[in-house]
Amino acid sequence: MTGEFDHIVVGGGASGCVVAARLARDGEARVLLLEAGQSHRHPLLDMPPGIFKMINGSKFMRYHKTEPQAQLDGRRLEIAQGHVLGGGSSVNAQVYMRGRPDDYDEWDRILRTSNDGPGWGWKDVLVHFRRMEGNNRLSNDLHGIDGPLLVSDPGHIDQTSRWFVQAVQNMGEPFNPDFNGGTQRGVGFYQFMNRSGKRSSAAYAFVEPEKHNPRLTVRLGCEATEILFEGNRATGVAYTDAKGHRKQASCNGEVVLASGALITPKLLMLSGLGPAEHLAGHGIACRQDLPGVGENFIDHPEVPITAHLSGPYGYYKQGDGWRMLRNGLQFKLFASGPVTSAGVEAGAFINPDDPDAVPTVQAFCVPIVYVDRDRRDLVKDGYGMSITTVVVKPRSRGHVKLASADPKDMPLVSPNLLQHEDDMLEMIAGVRFFLQAMGKGPLASRIEKIALPATADYSDEALREHCKAFVKTNYHPAGTARMGADGDSMAVLDPRMRVRGVEGLRVCDMSAVPNINAGNTNAPAMMLGDRCADMIMGRI
Numbered sequence: 001m002t003g004e005f006d007h008i009v010v011g012g013g014a015s016g017c018v019v020a021a022r023l024a025r026d027g028e029a030r031v032l033l034l035e036a037g038q039s040h041r042h043p044l045l046d047m048p049p050g051i052f053k054m055i056n057g058s059k060f061m062r063y064h065k066t067e068p069q070a071q072l073d074g075r076r077l078e079i080a081q082g083h084v085l086g087g088g089s090s091v092n093a094q095v096y097m098r099g100r101p102d103d104y105d106e107w108d109r110i111l112r113t114s115n116d117g118p119g120w121g122w123k124d125v126l127v128h129f130r131r132m133e134g135n136n137r138l139s140n141d142l143h144g145i146d147g148p149l150l151v152s153d154p155g156h157i158d159q160t161s162r163w164f165v166q167a168v169q170n171m172g173e174p175f176n177p178d179f180n181g182g183t184q185r186g187v188g189f190y191q192f193m194n195r196s197g198k199r200s201s202a203a204y205a206f207v208e209p210e211k212h213n214p215r216l217t218v219r220l221g222c223e224a225t226e227i228l229f230e231g232n233r234a235t236g237v238a239y240t241d242a243k244g245h246r247k248q249a250s251c252n253g254e255v256v257l258a259s260g261a262l263i264t265p266k267l268l269m270l271s272g273l274g275p276a277e278h279l280a281g282h283g284i285a286c287r288q289d290l291p292g293v294g295e296n297f298i299d300h301p302e303v304p305i306t307a308h309l310s311g312p313y314g315y316y317k318q319g320d321g322w323r324m325l326r327n328g329l330q331f332k333l334f335a336s337g338p339v340t341s342a343g344v345e346a347g348a349f350i351n352p353d354d355p356d357a358v359p360t361v362q363a364f365c366v367p368i369v370y371v372d373r374d375r376r377d378l379v380k381d382g383y384g385m386s387i388t389t390v391v392v393k394p395r396s397r398g399h400v401k402l403a404s405a406d407p408k409d410m411p412l413v414s415p416n417l418l419q420h421e422d423d424m425l426e427m428i429a430g431v432r433f434f435l436q437a438m439g440k441g442p443l444a445s446r447i448e449k450i451a452l453p454a455t456a457d458y459s460d461e462a463l464r465e466h467c468k469a470f471v472k473t474n475y476h477p478a479g480t481a482r483m484g485a486d487g488d489s490m491a492v493l494d495p496r497m498r499v500r501g502v503e504g505l506r507v508c509d510m511s512a513v514p515n516i517n518a519g520n521t522n523a524p525a526m527m528l529g530d531r532c533a534d535m536i537m538g539r540i
């Protein structure tokens, strides 16, 4: 028992900040939080529109390039991930979504067979969502108002977003005032993890309140390279500090990996925990053969359609010249105006094939022309809007593998977006629905020209080609070190998030989930952190 700390959390992202802060706040434990990135305190991160600058290239992001994707004619996509305290929660679009009850009831069915397994059903996870939430509009059995995570309506709504909401109602969909309420279906305005235009990241909401807590040590700029073991027990972490020096930290309790769904499997494999053959191929001694590490890579595929608008609507040029000064001043003086918006305010959940059935796709209305970096040269800028369609329960699965045994190398990532034919068919139906919505009600007269898809051929074949050419990540990698019941040979974790076959090691980030939730993943990642802390403290 010689460890400097009780627990070490590796990765200060959406989940890692929550688990570390709660362990230090509610327990007696001395906790070390190791984060590869730097501080979350930066105006670009605080201001919601900063997301567009970050997607285009920023020190607060790491940019993974996928392997060539055969199903997309060899395209290589980019997957940006937060590289800063707060992780994705410090750089994301702040949309507050949990998914729907059956997402978690499905996890419960998958994980329940384990005798001592904790429940993972909706009623089990709702407790955590509710107590973390500080909603300033909704207060009921589903929504909390006293939690540290500030949730609010958009600070600013562009007229284009309002027209989108009306156009989708003209398609027969109901207005939904709360996508996290009893039913997901419909069109409406999202809520955001934000208050008065300022981001409520995991760093702000959970770590900052503990900044004077002597039990929590946060080390920034520290990149973990390997988990250290004594016998079969994880007892520490090797890392490179901000000056490039190799260091180690040790603990008496547990090591919790929370480095995100692309890096957590890499760290497991570098530490000898993974598919034996793959490890052998890189000359890594296998400590525990876990064939599921790096498999089951799930992400939400997103396909944009774009249109040019007939007037100066939306956010084009709002960050330039005198408009930038005006908007900046309005934000500074009154905490209002376009700068309080992350560039997306409205959205929808629909099932184009069977409107009354459970939604198959989610949409985001973006009041600018918005496509991934690698497609930018295929679109023309100007006053415009985009509607992006996301398949919410994709069946496609990819993988994360080691490129080499050198911790400095990024892993090989392959999400296989739209590889499963049902994902492609749901995407085509969703894209066609929103193309039709562009011709409805208030949008019809404001749209000068639909720019993407580039031709007016909306046949299945033509839309399939459009989807292949423009699909991108919705930035929700998940599932790469998933929990599973006893006897599940591909389960990396037991239902208490403990790595199978070793002691003192858990995974607490989006890697751990058996399937992805229908909707954005930041709030679910925080929920995992809150539950993991309870598990470590023996409270569930």
Ligand SMILES: Cc1cc2nc3c(=O)[nH]c(=O)nc-3n(C[C@H](O)[C@H](O)[C@H](O)COP(=O)(O)OP(=O)(O)OC[C@H]3O[C@@H](n4cnc5c(N)ncnc54)[C@H](O)[C@@H]3O)c2cc1C
Binding pocket: 010, 011, 012, 013, 014, 015, 016, 034, 035, 036, 037, 051, 055, 080, 081, 082, 083, 084, 085, 086, 087, 088, 089, 091, 092, 093, 094, 095, 096, 097, 222, 223, 224, 225, 258, 259, 260, 261, 263, 474, 475, 476, 477, 508, 509, 510, 511, 520, 521, 522, 523, 525
């Ligand atoms: C551009 C973008 C937009 C998004 N928009 C939304 C949205 O609007 N709403 C929503 O709900 N979700 C959104 N998401 C997704 C959401 O942010 C993620 O699902 C969530 O952050 C995942 O949490 P995590 O804890 O699994 O990983 P992360 O939050 O990614 O945290 C992982 C952390 O580990 C650190 N790390 C990595 N390697 C190491 C290492 N070797 N040593 C130490 N630290 C390491 C990283 O720097 C990072 O801080 C978005 C994500 C992105 C990137």
